[in-house]
Amino acid sequence: PATRKVVVAAAIDGAATFGAVGAIQIGAALGSSGAPLARATLDAATTERTLLLAEIYRRGRVGRLRAVGQGYDHGLDALARGYGVDVAD
Template sequence: MLDEDEQVTFDEDFVFYGAPENPAGTVRLLTDGPAEQTIAVDLAALPPSSRKVAVAAAIDGEGTFGDVGAVQVTAVPGTGAAPLAGATLDAATTERTLLLAEFYRRGPVWRFRAVGQGYDHGLADLARGYGVDIAD
């Protein structure tokens, strides 16, 4: 969850496999849902200071998204609902982290966009880029 400066307000708002839910429960990483990985976001319950929810993925170890192949991103307004938007991200090569999509506020309305921007660094550098304090 990011503020208007695209930084986390609190480190606990950086949701990942080691911390699969933010304290308010408005953003959750689910690994037992209908897809391999699901990010559940309660947009209506996010505080007004939250301007964006960035959805990214990272590969641990030496693998890259070029090794993984195509990544499917789908926005669905609830369990069992029809998708509102989707994208196939399949141009990765050496990237170890990939910004998949963003939910962002435009005025009072939340919008969704697929991004597909990749980086060669790992999860820790991605987190630091959003202002998360990572202990080495």
């Protein structure tokens, strides 16, 4: 099947949270030029252990990057299951 969406997420193991991490920068560039096409700062985390950082998807023939910044207090496995990914226990 064709890929409809790529989700970029991060998780912290143990008792740590993203509230202690501080601002997270995400960005996108074409090739190795390094010239950013899009940039976002995600800095509102508090008690979250997992963050959905961004989604990369197509709308028609155009690729899109959507900064999300949605935090979850559970682990990465629960986030993956929410997207329909089978996770071994």
